[in-house]
Amino acid sequence: MKKITILIQLTLCVGLAFAGFSAQAEDVKGSAQAGNAKVWLCTGCHSIPDYRADYPLVYRVPMLGGQNAAYIASALAAYKKGERKHPTMRSIAASLSDQDMADLGEYYAAQTASSPNNPLK
Template identity: 65%
Template structure:
């Protein structure tokens, strides 16, 4: 087993362990709805754009996997994901808060009986297919990019293209105190590609059917 696969295996075991620990805290969606005041100002407005580290639409989180939301918030809290605003927000949350918010957004806007096709109805171009094969995206995120093999991994099908592009570039960024994401699996994958290739991947992944959405807020608290 080479060094890369050894690292990937170790990170995967760590993710499974973290996922198991997260199961010990049960999230309450109703409680989460009362705790999302810091979330709705960005994630509850269609077309809302962030300006750091560049302009891009903030990610859709309604319909995202609850365990992934918890994992991402913990990564911001620990500084493994370097985003000053998100780190401050995550640092203010207890484990129970994270579980409640995750339960809320995991079910937010989900339509009973609706299902994403098992494979994307839109086929990639040969160039993009080669990139998908090289990145092996489906092995973690599912053949339709909305059925991750571990619930601590994100659904990425239909996510905003500009957000996906910024996120993928962040895995390539090193030695920057405010920008970057520390993940051995994603870092190893993203560093194989030029930014132009990452943009092609992001554009295609954004174009397929997915479960993610923005549910506009009727009012702000």
């Protein structure tokens, strides 16, 4: 009986810990204005039409203006976790917080597909 009680308590604690982590991740709200100060990391590649990066393979670098904010944040998180493999993006994403990713997502979502993707004025 004591083992069952301990198991129930342990299960409850683990469940609450995951619930707290999930709630914290959902509380991050991006700001396009805050992203404006962070976008300098991105413009060197993502503001050049038809740009191709050639290390270690040839990659077509997409323009990000008008992209969905949540998609950008989740793509950056995937690079940070190593789920996406481009080495430069993995390095950049490793330095970003969840807030940075959300801000960059909102910044690009505020742009249009034909925007030059330069910082907001």
